[in-house]
Structure formats: C-alpha cells, structure tokens
Amino acid sequence: MKSTAIFYHAGCPVCVDAEQNLAAALDPNRVNVEIVHFGDQPQRLGEAEQQGVKSVPALVLDGQVFHINFGASLSDLR
C-alpha cells in the first residue's frame, strides 16, 4: 500500500527549498505527496496542529511528523 505524505509549508524560502529538494525526492511509486500551502489553505492549520506539526516546513508521513529545518512557527501563521 502506498504511503501518504502531506508537506505543509508557508511559502518561506526554507519551505521552498525543502519542497523542491526533499519533498520532490520522495519515491512517487511508494508515496503520494500532497502539498499544502497555508497561504492558500489557512483552514488546514488546525488539522496540521492536531497531527503535531509545530513549524513549517514539515512533512507528515503516514501520520509521523518530520520537521525539516525551521521556517516559521505555526503559531506565527495564525
């Protein structure tokens, strides 16, 4: 079964680097990656917080949160 990954970001330079390099390097045969930009989808901040996302960029892979470097706190995005 394919893994599900959600990459949360906020358009910051650190986020864009992580998206274009790390998220883009995931195996498309094994992982379905959804990209969520909080600038476009602020209503998903709550969902991200509930999963344990504290900052962006973050990748939630099968429910496990990986914070990748540090762009911005979720609390600063509200």
Next chain:
Amino acid sequence: MKSTAIFYHAGCPVCVDAEQNLAAALDPNRVNVEIVHFGDQPQRLGEAEQQGVKSVPALVLDGQVFHINFGASLSDLR
C-alpha cells in the same frame, strides 16, 4: 544525473524513525542514499560539520542540509 544524499545519524530513536521512514521513502531511481552512523564512523563528524550539519538526524541532499526533527547536537557526539 542522480542526486547524492547522505543521511547522518547517531542511533537515537529520533534518528531511527527518520531513517526508516523519511530516508527510506526517497526515490532510489533518482537519489543514491548513503547512511552514516557516527557511532560506527566518528571520523566523519568533521565532514558533516563542514557541510553545515548541526544536529542529527540530518539529510544532506546535493550539498543542501536538511535537519529533520532533533535527536542530538553534533557537539554532543564528540
């Protein structure tokens, strides 16, 4: 051309999670991933520091450093 990635870790639980999930999800057709465990290869601490690695686990992808969550500072591993 294939990307080159080095995943640095120190055997900590946070490191193992990142290795088994995030590093393992990279596309093997596009990325050659080398796993470096500082417990086995302490002589590579200097190389990691020179690339900008501050803590483990970290993934260096084509020279760009991605710190993934936080397991331990490199300075604590010396």
